[in-house]
Amino acid sequence: MKHVTKKLQAFVAGELSGAERQMVSDHLGQCPACAAQEVETRQLWDLLGEATAPSFDQSDSAWPEIQARTFGRQEGTLLYGGGLWSKAGIAGAALAAGLALAILLPGNGAADKALADESGASWGSSFWLDEQSDAGLSEMWLALADEGSDS
Amino acid sequence: MDDDTLMARTAKGEEAAFRFLVQRWEQGVLAFLIHMLGSVEEAEDLVQDTFVQVFGKAGKYEGQGAFKSWLFRIAGNLARSRLRRRKVLRWVQFDTSEHDVPGADKGPLDHLEQKETESRVRQAVAALPTRQRQALVLHRFQGLKYKEVAAAMETTVPGVESLIQRAMAALRSDLAGKGELS
Numbered sequence A: 001m002k003h004v005t006k007k008l009q010a011f012v013a014g015e016l017s018g019a020e021r022q023m024v025s026d027h028l029g030q031c032p033a034c035a036a037q038e039v040e041t042r043q044l045w046d047l048l049g050e051a052t053a054p055s056f057d058q059s060d061s062a063w064p065e066i067q068a069r070t071f072g073r074q075e076g077t078l079l080y081g082g083g084l085w086s087k088a089g090i091a092g093a094a095l096a097a098g099l100a101l102a103i104l105l106p107g108n109g110a111a112d113k114a115l116a117d118e119s120g121a122s123w124g125s126s127f128w129l130d131e132q133s134d135a136g137l138s139e140m141w142l143a144l145a146d147e148g149s150d151s
Numbered sequence B: 001m002d003d004d005t006l007m008a009r010t011a012k013g014e015e016a017a018f019r020f021l022v023q024r025w026e027q028g029v030l031a032f033l034i035h036m037l038g039s040v041e042e043a044e045d046l047v048q049d050t051f052v053q054v055f056g057k058a059g060k061y062e063g064q065g066a067f068k069s070w071l072f073r074i075a076g077n078l079a080r081s082r083l084r085r086r087k088v089l090r091w092v093q094f095d096t097s098e099h100d101v102p103g104a105d106k107g108p109l110d111h112l113e114q115k116e117t118e119s120r121v122r123q124a125v126a127a128l129p130t131r132q133r134q135a136l137v138l139h140r141f142q143g144l145k146y147k148e149v150a151a152a153m154e155t156t157v158p159g160v161e162s163l164i165q166r167a168m169a170a171l172r173s174d175l176a177g178k179g180e181l182s
Ligand SMILES: [Zn+2]
Pocket: A002, A003, A004, A005, A027, A031, A032, A033, A034, A035
């Protein structure tokens, strides 16, 4: 009779296929030595089952930290915090785009306006067609920040 | 929704899908890491690192049903590199009192004995060599099949079987010496 010592751990853990399981099971019914070892193996297996790590409340979820480390640092997450800062960020970016156009096309008002409209920056176009001074720029900045804080 | 679908959506940057995955798996990963590291605090750190890596590698995931193995491979690699750096395993006994509720049929003494047993078993598990511990914890506590453990540990099924058998033999002699096994 071939003992099944080496199969017992897998047997107890439910890792054996149907045929193997049947073979071990049949053997255990006839072999006291293997049966005793199966009891020992199962006893330790069950004891281990009592030592799982403590479970934590779902309120202890690490999601907020994980979210901050993944989505919170991605590009475009100026929007993430909401409020004035994110709007100011967008306004700043739009302002920079407007400035770039203004620098590229000095003195060509009509072309400026056409390009500005195309780029979706129509809100600024009429302004910097008329005024391109520093004072005008800061005025535009304030207007944009204001527009942002309203919505 | 299954894990593979959630991973595909995570790869596209869908926050809700990723959140779902995190909340589905974080308890299991935390428990695994506690057993691996013996420290709740360090385990909590590595839970974050694990999911940050899951997110970062989501685009490369082609698991087809093997998410669990893939996830625990990341967690296991992080745990083992942490252990290598630390050299000595520090086993901090965590207080389970606020999480456990004594069984209705058990008196306070039984509950105390139960806790002592749990603590001894955890310490015996913590004393196992790293790879034996990793295989055993994934199999016994996280419910991974030998095949899944093999994938998580980048080894073969017979390799896992051998690790678990050695772990069980070591535990048996350790715990028998402490009177936990007859
Ligand atoms: Zn036998």
